[in-house]
Amino acid sequence: MHQQTSDITQLLKSKGLRVTPQRFAVFASLLKRTDHPTADQLLQDLNQDFPVSSQATIYSSLQALQAAGLVREVLLEAGITRYDAHVEEHHHFRCRSCGAIEDIPWNLFSPLDFQQLRPGLQPDGYEVTIHGVCDRCSS
Amino acid sequence: MHQQTSDITQLLKSKGLRVTPQRFAVFASLLKRTDHPTADQLLQDLNQDFPVSSQATIYSSLQALQAAGLVREVLLEAGITRYDAHVEEHHHFRCRSCGAIEDIPWNLFSPLDFQQLRPGLQPDGYEVTIHGVCDRCSS
DNA sequence: CTTTGTGCAAACGATTTGCAGGATG
DNA sequence: CATCCTGCAAATCGTTTGCACAAAG
Numbered sequence: 001m002h003q004q005t006s007d008i009t010q011l012l013k014s015k016g017l018r019v020t021p022q023r024f025a026v027f028a029s030l031l032k033r034t035d036h037p038t039a040d041q042l043l044q045d046l047n048q049d050f051p052v053s054s055q056a057t058i059y060s061s062l063q064a065l066q067a068a069g070l071v072r073e074v075l076l077e078a079g080i081t082r083y084d085a086h087v088e089e090h091h092h093f094r095c096r097s098c099g100a101i102e103d104i105p106w107n108l109f110s111p112l113d114f115q116q117l118r119p120g121l122q123p124d125g126y127e128v129t130i131h132g133v134c135d136r137c138s139s
Numbered sequence: 140m141h142q143q144t145s146d147i148t149q150l151l152k153s154k155g156l157r158v159t160p161q162r163f164a165v166f167a168s169l170l171k172r173t174d175h176p177t178a179d180q181l182l183q184d185l186n187q188d189f190p191v192s193s194q195a196t197i198y199s200s201l202q203a204l205q206a207a208g209l210v211r212e213v214l215l216e217a218g219i220t221r222y223d224a225h226v227e228e229h230h231h232f233r234c235r236s237c238g239a240i241e242d243i244p245w246n247l248f249s250p251l252d253f254q255q256l257r258p259g260l261q262p263d264g265y266e267v268t269i270h271g272v273c274d275r276c277s278s
Numbered sequence: 279c280t281t282t283g284t285g286c287a288a289a290c291g292a293t294t295t296g297c298a299g300g301a302t303g
Numbered sequence: 304c305a306t307c308c309t310g311c312a313a314a315t316c317g318t319t320t321g322c323a324c325a326a327a328g
Contacts, residue, residue: 018301018303018307019303020301020302020307020308020309021301022308022309039292039293040291053310054309054310054311055292055293055310056293056295056309056310057310059292059293059294060294060308060309061308064308073217075214075215075216075217076214077214078214078220079220079292079317079318080292081217081218081293093256093260096263102257108255109252110252113248113249114269117232117243117247119274120273120274121271121274122273123232123270123271124235124270124271125269125270125271126267126269128251128266129265129266129268130253130256130260130262131262131263131264132260132261132262132263132264133260133261133263134259134261135258135259135260138259138261157283157326157327157328158327159282159283159284159326159327161283161284162283178317178318179317192285193284193285193286194286194317195285195286195319195320196285198317198318198319199283199319200283203283217293218316218317219317220317220318
């Protein structure tokens with residue numbers, strides 16, 4: 001949150017990524033948004049005023065950012081890949097009526113106990129997806 | 140588990156679905172498998188010996204079965220939609236190395252407490268996705 | 279006999295790729 | 304200045320659609 005321009009540049013560099021205007025713009029835009037946009041929504045947003053990036057570049061930027069651990073995929077609907085730069089762990093609530101997606105704070109639930117997991121499986125992370133109806137749709 | 144041929148037929152009928160050889164085959168195959176196949180894997184499987192179904196029909200069968208609540212989608216990798224006929228709730232473990240997917244029993248974890256969820260959100264289900272490395276890959 | 283499903287092939291939308299020119303460190 | 308990125312257009316992959324024929328209830 002509240003990253004300065006120079007912070008973002010340093011962050012990208014520290015992960016071994018070249019800082020290009022396109023890559024910077026993709027990451028900065030994702031940091032600003034909390035709505036988990038798709039690649040295409042991101043592209044629309046960036047190119048709103050004047051062309052900033054192309055389709056192919058959006059995808060390669062997202063791949064690079066993902067590989068660097070700065071961005072993660074969010075999979076909630078079949079065939080739709082969303083992206084999120086808020087990599088601090090959190091859960092998701094998805095409204096089955098309007099499709100809205102809401103972040104759920106990580107510490108809302110007590111941590112899962114992996115003791116009972118089958119021996120051999122080495123977990124290194126998890127997330128909860130909650131399905132339901134949001135307030136806008138239930139009224 | 141261990142459904143008889145006639146059971147499956149009755150089950151489909153009870154959900155208001157016409158029983159066609161294709162639909163029957165898709166559902167029966169999914170019931171037998173626990174590996175969450177994609178539509179294409181399912182098609183390969185069914186048509187292994189002789190043609191049973193076409194691509195278009197697999198997709199429409201899956202849609203019908205899903206609408207009837209007999210099958211659910213499993214989303215674990217970007218762009219890959221998997222299907223599962225074991226609709227009793229359960230969680231998933233995905234190996235980040237080989238991609239293997241393993242079912243995790245629903246009652247392995249104590250139930251989540253939705254009390255603290257933002258008022259207005261009405262949850263009606265959830266699932267946990269665990270990421271990690273499986274025994275085959277860690278040795 | 280009416281309704282719904284099937285199979286084919288064409289259409290589609292999201293993502294990837296090859297390649298020539300351009301920018302980064 | 305060597306390496307890596309960008310943009311374009313073509314290619315690819317999974318899924319959907321239109322339509323004529325066949326099968327289910």
